[in-house]
Amino acid sequence: MIGGGITGAGVARDAAMRGLRTVLVEQNDLGSGTSSRSSRLVHGGLRYLETGNLRLVLEANQERRVLLRIAPHLVWPLPFLFPVHRGDRVSLWRLGVGMWLYDLLALFRNVRTHRMLGKRAVLEAEPMLRERGLVGGARFYDAQCDDARLVLATARSAIHHGALVANYTGVLGLERTAGRVVGAQVEDRLTGERAVIRANVVVNATGPWSDRVRTLEDAGAAPLLQPTKGIHVVVERSRIDHREGIVFTSPIDGRVLFILPWGNLSYIGTTDTEATEPPDRLGTSADEIVYLLRSANARFPNARLGLEDVRATWAGLRPLLADRNGRTTSSRSRDHAIVQGSGGMITVVGGKLTTYRAMAREVVDRAMRELRFRSGRPRGSEARTDEEALPGGEAADLTTFRDRGLEIGVLPESVEHLLRHYGTEAAGIYNLGGGDRRLLRRILPPHPAIEAEVLHAVRRELAQTVEDVLVRRLHLYYEHPERGIPAARRVAELMGREKAWDEARIEQEARRYEEFARR
Ligand SMILES: Cc1cc2nc3c(=O)[nH]c(=O)nc-3n(C[C@H](O)[C@H](O)[C@H](O)COP(=O)(O)OP(=O)(O)OC[C@H]3O[C@@H](n4cnc5c(N)ncnc54)[C@H](O)[C@@H]3O)c2cc1C
16 A cells, blocks of 8 residues: 555555555655645535535535544534625525535435524624625534544554554555566655565555656556645634634635634635645645635625734645546546556545545455455455444543543643544543653643653654654644744654654754744
8 A cells, every 4th residue: 555645544444454464655644645734624515516426425425424433533523604695606595405405415314404594693603704795694514524633543543453554654666577566665764774565456545646656657657637736724713703614605706615613723725726836845825825815804804814814824735536528626526536557556546535435445345356366265354444433433422531631630621632632542641641740741831732642642653753743643733823843842852752862863853843844
């Protein structure tokens, strides 16, 4: 398995659960590609109703139910308000029809069914919305998730079922026998060490990098992807002062945008433009940021958001299938495809975070056919990936875990943070602090993350660098006004204790993070 985003992690979990000997390699950190740069929604895809892809909406709605069940700490229901103003591209009438269809495609088993609201009810729900021109709206439900941690949890579940997972291990080339791909040459990106991994089936799940990896198999392989770029901006939630998730059409170009709550922050997203930069060198431009801020200001006039209010941004490439019909970026298909190259490598492209589990099952079905064809032996059974909880998701009611945290003196806000990040595994974090109570201290107050989490990240979540800890595991990079820079040294010290780093290495790792965060 090449690629440790949500797709690769999902395929590794499914394969390992079927008893296949599975190895997953990721060139950077798990989830460091597109899978930690999404809109963090596990959603049916209300927007896709407009493109008529009802099958995708049906499947995504079903997957939302599964993920809410197997990872209740990482995927949680979120109420949305969709206000409509006079002259909006989507009229109230059209929104009403869409809402019924959305509930229908969820088989009326969404968190709750939608409600259409009059102008007064919309303003009661969101008093800071622009009143002028408001005609009404709808409240509906979807789910929000911690995308980076969902990848980690999925990869860890794969490990639990016997998969070998290595981050910072990039594929440089493919091994071949009689023209068939039978393995890969890999390099440890931290030490420079090289090795060959042999495999009966190689799966390429490298998202926006897929076409690049396909050229290792066939230098002339025609590109499958036509990625589009999306950015998000993070601002203080109090500036917009909204209460729930807001979906709205941008008065600038009519595109559907949203403003989503994230603790005391909010993020606004997303753009959808042709990708002109390679996936490893993505940035956000002032134009992209201004477009999102102006759209939000038009709906929440008191916010008056400017560039100086932006706390953080992130950008990602949607690994979308190339479009033969010349459709615009927003209407390009979110479907996925599984193709096999001339050497037999299976490539999976497209799709979305929400549907990763279903996509992974299809990929492993294809891999099993290939294995049967090669060995002639029937293998493996179905993987019950929809039944077994992801690590930490074993219980939805976390009352006893909350009580225990408070009992041993963890601050209430840190307890809530731990339950949201780790679910039932919060107990393991408390235990880490059992021997050394200083580990229950916050790393960088007022952010609620505590020191014991750093040890957990190294021991159980494959963290190798300070960036892995502060960006994707603890999120201080996005959530702290100074991007977690003042915590770099302490995190490096704690990691150093686990990894036997000497003083020079600790200093170097801390500095590397500081340079990254300033950049
Ligand atoms: C702006 C934006 C918003 C989105 N919002 C949502 C949303 O709200 N909900 C939703 O369901 N979906 C959303 N998506 C879609 C979703 O994020 C992606 O479909 C999904 O994350 C793709 O995952 P992936 O594993 O295929 O790719 P990636 O996460 O990019 O993973 C591919 C991995 O392969 C690795 N790799 C590349 N080359 C090599 C190599 N040679 N050797 C080893 N490893 C390699 C990369 O480092 C990378 O980590 C959004 C996407 C974007 C861009």
